[in-house]
Structures are given as structure tokens and as C-alpha cells.
Amino acid sequence: MTGAPISATRAASLAIVAVAAIAAFGRPVGADPSSASPPLKSPADFSSISNTSERSRAIFDEISKVITHPRCMNCHPAGDHPTQGDDLHEHMPPIWRAETGHFEANCSGCHSSRNFTLHEPASYRSIPGHPRWGFAPMSMAWQGKSLGEICRQLKDVQANGGRDLAALHEHIATDDLVGWAWNPGEGRKPAPGSQAAAGELVQAWIDSGAECPR
Ligand code: HEC
Numbered sequence: 001m002t003g004a005p006i007s008a009t010r011a012a013s014l015a016i017v018a019v020a021a022i023a024a025f026g027r028p029v030g031a032d033p034s035s036a037s038p039p040l041k042s043p044a045d046f047s048s049i050s051n052t053s054e055r056s057r058a059i060f061d062e063i064s065k066v067i068t069h070p071r072c073m074n075c076h077p078a079g080d081h082p083t084q085g086d087d088l089h090e091h092m093p094p095i096w097r098a099e100t101g102h103f104e105a106n107c108s109g110c111h112s113s114r115n116f117t118l119h120e121p122a123s124y125r126s127i128p129g130h131p132r133w134g135f136a137p138m139s140m141a142w143q144g145k146s147l148g149e150i151c152r153q154l155k156d157v158q159a160n161g162g163r164d165l166a167a168l169h170e171h172i173a174t175d176d177l178v179g180w181a182w183n184p185g186e187g188r189k190p191a192p193g194s195q196a197a198a199g200e201l202v203q204a205w206i207d208s209g210a211e212c213p214r
């Protein structure tokens, strides 16, 4: 039998990895680990990339951790429905996009102006809320697209609501509906980093030429 020694070695190395991870990150005092967002790199972390276009693309790659996060993606679907959860399943109850000729439900019938925590048992712990709750139009759909496609679409004033790069930065850095993704209510994982950190990355991406993935 050769299986036993191999798995014993593997178990030992996994234990070392686990100890190293605890030593490196610890656990923030008082923070609920299940609701903590993973960190985002800062623009300074990319300063060693001397080629400006390469640096810009690397920064976009970091920004894409936010863009492709379920909290953003669920409101930027490509189909007729917004989606829910970390697995981007179709919104329950079924909700349609008015743009494609359907009757669009009034979101505010269920989504109030703030996150609403449920106290009765349900498959979800809260109903998300915001005064302008709604989902992005088809021209701003991100689901099912490559990062390159999303990047070029973000810069396309015909698709992005007429935003130049400065307005795009302002939207990501300060819009409070975008900001909901970092304060998504009980039972939902927030987007990585913080809205301010995402804003800094977008500014650094613009300053380095706003290059898109090849
Ligand atoms: C009949 C009630 C109802 C209506 C109307 C409704 N929603 Fe929802 N929605 C919910 C509930 C309940 C949840 C929480 C379910 C969960 O998290 O599993 C939810 C969750 C969501 C989420 C998931 C957020 C996330 O990241 O998990 C999105 C996005 C969403 N709704 C968008 C919309 C939009 C846009 C509209 C209007 C076009 C709308 N909803 C109308 C009940 C409704």
C-alpha cells in the first residue's frame, strides 16, 4: 500500500498551510468572519509594473474582482430577469425586464429604501433595499461576458449612460446604489475591499490609460 504515507505527508503539509494562514491573517477582533470582504490591492501594489499599459491591464484585473462579484452581477444580468444569491440564480419570485416588452414589477413593492432583516425563518436572512433599487439596462449587462467585453462596454458612452471616464470613476467611487454592494444586508457577502478602494483603483486604471484586457 502506497496510499497511506502519501496521504499522511499531504495531511501534514495541509496542517502547515493552515497554521501559516492563521499566522498571516489572524482573525480581526470582533469581526464576523462570514461577512468580511476579501481585501482589494491598492494602486501602489502595481507600481512595480513599469510598462504603463501592462500596469493598466493588471489594475483592471483587480477591479474585475468587484465587477464580477455576485453583489454587482445580480443587478447587471444579460437576460430578462435580475438574479439572486452567490450562484446568480433567477430572481424568485419571477421578475421581468420592461425593456424587452414585459410588464416590469415595481421593485419597491418588496425592496424598501433600506435592507430589511427578517426575523421569521426563510431561505434568506434579509431583503435588500435602497431608494433607487432597480436593475441595469441591457446595454450595461455584464453576465456571461468576458472581462474584455465588459471593459470596452464600460468605456462606450453609447452603452454606459453617456459617461466619460471621469463620470465612470465618480459612479463607481461614490454612487450609493453601487455602494450597497459593500453593505448588502444580513446573510449576503459584501463585494471585496471597500467602495473607496474600488474608486482608487478605477482612478489609477484611468490614469494609466484605461487599458482593457486583450
Ligand atoms: C415580490 C417581491 C419582490 C419583487 C417585486 C422584487 N424583488 Fe428582488 N428580491 C426579493 C427578495 C425576497 C429577495 C431576497 C432573496 C434572496 O436573497 O435570496 C430579493 C433579492 C433581489 C436581488 C438579489 C441581491 C443579491 O445580490 O443577492 C436582486 C438583484 C433583486 N432582488 C432585484 C430586484 C429588482 C431589480 C426588482 C424590480 C425590477 C425586484 N428585485 C423586485 C423580492 C422581490
Ligand code: HEC
Binding pocket: 066, 067, 071, 072, 073, 075, 076, 133, 134, 135, 136, 137, 139, 140, 153, 154, 159, 160, 161, 163, 168, 171, 172, 177, 178, 179, 180, 181, 191
Ligand atoms: C440594485 C442593483 C444594482 C447593483 C447592486 C449594482 N448596480 Fe450598477 N447599475 C444599476 C443600474 C440600475 C444602473 C443604471 C443606472 C445608471 O446608469 O445610473 C447601473 C449602472 C452601473 C454602471 C454604469 C455604466 C455601465 O456601463 O454599466 C456602472 C459602472 C455600475 N453600475 C457599476 C456597478 C458596480 C461596480 C456594482 C457593484 C459594486 C454595481 N454596479 C451594483 C444597478 C445596480
